[in-house]
Amino acid sequence: MSLRSPLSKAIGLGSAKHGFSHWWWQRLSAIVLVPLTLWFVFSVLCIISGGHAEAQAWLSAPLNATLMLLFVLTGLYHAQTGLQVVIEDYIHLKWLNLLMLLLIKFSAVLMALMATLSVLKISVGV
Amino acid sequence: MQKERPLSPHFQVYRPQLTSMLSIMHRVAGVFLSLGSPLLVFWLVSIANGHASYERWLDFSSFFLVKLFMLGWTFAVFYHLSNGIRHLFWDVGHGYELDTLHKSGYAVLASAFILTSITIVFAVSQGVLS
Numbered sequence: 035m036s037l038r039s040p041l042s043k044a045i046g047l048g049s050a051k052h053g054f055s056h057w058w059w060q061r062l063s064a065i066v067l068v069p070l071t072l073w074f075v076f077s078v079l080c081i082i083s084g085g086h087a088e089a090q091a092w093l094s095a096p097l098n099a100t101l102m103l104l105f106v107l108t109g110l111y112h113a114q115t116g117l118q119v120v121i122e123d124y125i126h127l128k129w130l131n132l133l134m135l136l137l138i139k140f141s142a143v144l145m146a147l148m149a150t151l152s153v154l155k156i157s158v159g160v
Numbered sequence: 161m162q163k164e165r166p167l168s169p170h171f172q173v174y175r176p177q178l179t180s181m182l183s184i185m186h187r188v189a190g191v192f193l194s195l196g197s198p199l200l201v202f203w204l205v206s207i208a209n210g211h212a213s214y215e216r217w218l219d220f221s222s223f224f225l226v227k228l229f230m231l232g233w234t235f236a237v238f239y240h241l242s243n244g245i246r247h248l249f250w251d252v253g254h255g256y257e258l259d260t261l262h263k264s265g266y267a268v269l270a271s272a273f274i275l276t277s278i279t280i281v282f283a284v285s286q287g288v289l290s
Contacts, residue, residue, distance in 0.1 A: 059249060064244055070239055075234070075279060083286040086214035089207050106200065113194040120191060145201045152201075152208035 056115060063112040070105040077102075090156055099157035108151040114142040178265045186243045189236040196233040234279055239272035 081092050092098055117138050125131040174180065206217035220226060246264050249255045255264055 041265065061248065062197070068241065068245065071237060075237065079279065079282050079286065082283065082288050086207065086211045089214065093199060093207060102204075106204070109200075113197060116190050117194055120187065141198075145197060149201050149204050155174040155208040156204075158203075 057127050058120075060112065060115045063108050063115070066108050067105070067112055070101065070108060074105045093153065094157045096157065103150060103153045106153075107146055108141045110146050110149075114138055119149055174240075179261055182243060182268065186240060186247070187241075189240040192234065192236045193240060196229070199230075199233075235276045237270060238275040238279075239268070242268040242271040242275075262265050268279070 055157075077098065081089050084092075093102060101127060118135060121131060121134045121138070202220075203217060206213045219282070221230070246268050249264070255261065
């Protein structure tokens with residue numbers, strides 16, 4: 035038996051029910067990003083002095099392509115969920131809140147797709 | 161239906177402490193890192209698009225302001241990473257004692273500075289000048 039009044043349900047008060055999931059995946063992506071980020075910084079430093087050919091050759095190796103893509107996609111996901119919290123904390127104007135949220139999620143998807151297609155093109159020659 | 165209620169004053173009243181300053185810095189670093197993500201994607205795209213495109217990236221990344229941004233981004237990476245690990249310890253319930261908070265806080269700052277310095281030294285030795 036729910037103790038919530040019908041009015042509270044209609045107004046939309048109470049838990050959003052997706053809080054734990056958000057918290058959990060934020061932590062999971064964080065844990066994965068610890069070794070991935072260290073690998074990323076180290077790798078970039080190794081290929082930064084080379085030219086295009088070296089960068090392309092390096093990134094076309096399956097392991098490097100996989101880890102790079104994992105880093106970018108997990109990073110974008112972690113960033114998107116993190117920024118969501120920041121927006122919810124500071125923007126109380128409902129339309130602006132929603133607009134910022136949608137902009138950020140859309141940009142994240144856009145960048146994820148661009149990164150994926152780029153890495154695929156480099157490693158597979160799509 | 162929302163009444164305008166007064167917010168409790170914080171920035172104007174609370175004395176800055178290590179804990180609160182590191183906390184807001186973690187958030188600022190996170191937002192700053194997000195701002196740099198288009199740059200990362202731009203780099204990947206310019207590799208994929210071929211030699212001429214990569215030359216354009218090299219020209220772009222040779223600007224002083226871009227290099228400065230990447231330097232700041234590097235520090236943000238290591239700070240957010242180190243403090244993030246500190247956060248993960250809190251998530252499993254460890255490290256809330258006051259002296260532990262201070263020790264871990266200073267350790268995070270030290271770690272961020274040291275890792276950034278190592279990266280700078282490495283980059284300079286590769287001839288990239290930051």
